[in-house]
Amino acid sequence: MNTRICFIGAGKMANMVHYPSAASFNDVDIAGVCDLDENRLKETADQYNIRNRYSDYRKMIDTEKPDGVYAIGPSNYMYDIIRWCIEQKLPVFCEKPLGLNYHQAQMLTELAEKNKVITQVGHQRRSSPILGKMAERCRTHGPVSHAVCEFYKFDMNPMYGACDHIHDDCSHSVDTIRWICGGDVTGVESTCKRIGTPDINWVQSVLHFDNGSTGIIINSWASGRRVFRLELHSPGIYADVEIENKAYLYENGNYEGEVFDAKEVSGSDEFFIYGGFQKKSREFIDSVQSGTESTSSPFRDVLKTMKVIETITAQTLTQGI
Numbered sequence: 001m002n003t004r005i006c007f008i009g010a011g012k013m014a015n016m017v018h019y020p021s022a023a024s025f026n027d028v029d030i031a032g033v034c035d036l037d038e039n040r041l042k043e044t045a046d047q048y049n050i051r052n053r054y055s056d057y058r059k060m061i062d063t064e065k066p067d068g069v070y071a072i073g074p075s076n077y078m079y080d081i082i083r084w085c086i087e088q089k090l091p092v093f094c095e096k097p098l099g100l101n102y103h104q105a106q107m108l109t110e111l112a113e114k115n116k117v118i119t120q121v122g123h124q125r126r127s128s129p130i131l132g133k134m135a136e137r138c139r140t141h142g143p144v145s146h147a148v149c150e151f152y153k154f155d156m157n158p159m160y161g162a163c164d165h166i167h168d169d170c171s172h173s174v175d176t177i178r179w180i181c182g183g184d185v186t187g188v189e190s191t192c193k194r195i196g197t198p199d200i201n202w203v204q205s206v207l208h209f210d211n212g213s214t215g216i217i218i219n220s221w222a223s224g225r226r227v228f229r230l231e232l233h234s235p236g237i238y239a240d241v242e243i244e245n246k247a248y249l250y251e252n253g254n255y256e257g258e259v260f261d262a263k264e265v266s267g268s269d270e271f272f273i274y275g276g277f278q279k280k281s282r283e284f285i286d287s288v289q290s291g292t293e294s295t296s297s298p299f300r301d302v303l304k305t306m307k308v309i310e311t312i313t314a315q316t317l318t319q320g321i
C-alpha cells in the first residue's frame, strides 16, 4: 500500500519543489491538502489531482489519517501547526528555519524526541547531488580541513517579514558548512553589517569544529546576483562548487581541473531534483515507511544549526552592531 501524506500550505516554495518531489514518487499518495487561501488551494489541488481539500488542518489530519505531513510555509505561520502535528505523533517535514528562534527550535525538538516522531527540515544542500559528489571526492584525500560558503543575493530591501536574514537564508549556509566540516561547532566568531538597509544584510562568520576543521561563511543580500557557492579543501584537493550550476575539482596541483554540471550529475534538468529537494523528501518517505529515522536533517540536528545562528545574532548585539 502506498504511503499517504498530507500537505499543509500550498504556497510558493511548496509548489516549486515539495509537491513536485512528493508527486514524483510512485509509492506515495497525496491524500489531502490544506490552505487558508482558496485560490492557492484550488490551483495546487487541481494541478496534483488531489480530491480532499481543507481549510482546517486538524480536520484534514483527523479525517485523512495520513502516515506523514508536509507543513510548508514561513515559521511564523507553521510553529503551532508543526507542534500540533508532533503532539499527534505524526512524522513532519517542514521548511527551514526550524522556528523563529532557538526557543522554538528547542521546544519542537523536545516534543519530537518525547513523542519519538520522525522529522525532516528542508536544508536540501545536504542532499545536493553535485555537492555530495564533490564532498565524496574531497574526502578520499582525508577530512575537510576548511570550507567556505558564500551565499549572495541582489535584494537591497529591508526584510520586513517576521524572520531576519540570519535565521532565514544564512541558516542554509551554517547548516551546509556544519555538514561539510563535520564534528561539532566549538567556536563562532562573527561580524555583520547593514548595507543600505536598517536590518542586517551582510554576515561573515568563522566556525571552529571539534575535529579541527574550520568553516567560513560570507553572506550578502546586497550583492550583484544570487549565488550559493562552496569551497571544500582536503589535503591535496579542492572543490569549487556553485551548487545549482557547475563544480570544478582541482587535485594534486592540476590547474586544469575537472568540470561537473549540477544537472548532469543529478541526471535531471528539474530544479527539484538537481537542487536536492527530491532526495530530501525521499529520506523522509523512506523513514516513514521503515519507521526508523534516516533523515539527514532531523530536528535534533537542525537545533545545532539554530544554536550557531543564535550565537551569530547574539554577537551582533554584544558588538553593538
Ligand SMILES: NC(=O)c1ccc[n+]([C@@H]2O[C@H](COP(=O)([O-])OP(=O)(O)OC[C@H]3O[C@@H](n4cnc5c(N)ncnc54)[C@H](O)[C@@H]3O)[C@@H](O)[C@H]2O)c1
Pocket (backbone or CB within 6 Å): 008, 009, 010, 011, 012, 013, 014, 015, 034, 035, 036, 037, 040, 055, 057, 072, 073, 074, 075, 077, 081, 095, 096, 097, 122, 123, 124, 168
Ligand atoms: N529550502 C529552501 O531553499 C527555501 C527557499 C525559499 C524559502 N524557503 C522556506 O520556505 C518557507 C516558505 O514556504 P512557501 O514559499 O511555500 O510559503 P508561502 O508564504 O508562499 O505560503 C504559505 C502558505 O501557507 C498557508 N497557511 C498559513 N497558515 C495556514 C494555516 N493555519 N493552515 C493552512 N494553510 C496556512 C498560506 O495561506 C500560504 O498559502 C519559509 O520557511 C522559507 O524560509 C526555503
